[in-house]
Amino acid sequence: MNPKFPLSKFVPTLVAMVALCPAVASADPVNINTASATELDKALNGIGPARAKAIVEYREKNGPFKSADQLAMVDGISQAVIDKNRADIRVGNEGAKSSEAKSAPAKSAQ
Numbered sequence: 001m002n003p004k005f006p007l008s009k010f011v012p013t014l015v016a017m018v019a020l021c022p023a024v025a026s027a028d029p030v031n032i033n034t035a036s037a038t039e040l041d042k043a044l045n046g047i048g049p050a051r052a053k054a055i056v057e058y059r060e061k062n063g064p065f066k067s068a069d070q071l072a073m074v075d076g077i078s079q080a081v082i083d084k085n086r087a088d089i090r091v092g093n094e095g096a097k098s099s100e101a102k103s104a105p106a107k108s109a110q
Helices: 007-020 037-043 049-062 068-073 079-088 099-103
Strands: none
Touching (some): 049 068, 068 079
């Protein structure tokens, strides 16, 4: 071991770095048209139980959301909250692979 850099000085620094780094959860995106209030509350930053319930109530009264930006129509949801969560918001099955594409037979060139 290199005497100029003893391991006993490195370990506390490493522990401090890990402790100070925010935990990053790799959550799956949430479909705002199908998720429950509990799922919305857990999946979206800045959305607590009351706002999550308001999203579900708005959706039940007005129909499905066509875009994430429509969340701004829900009382208490700001554009900043939408922008912060945009990568985690889904309104349909976007990003999902179509089962039709997998099961459709290939057309032969004639």
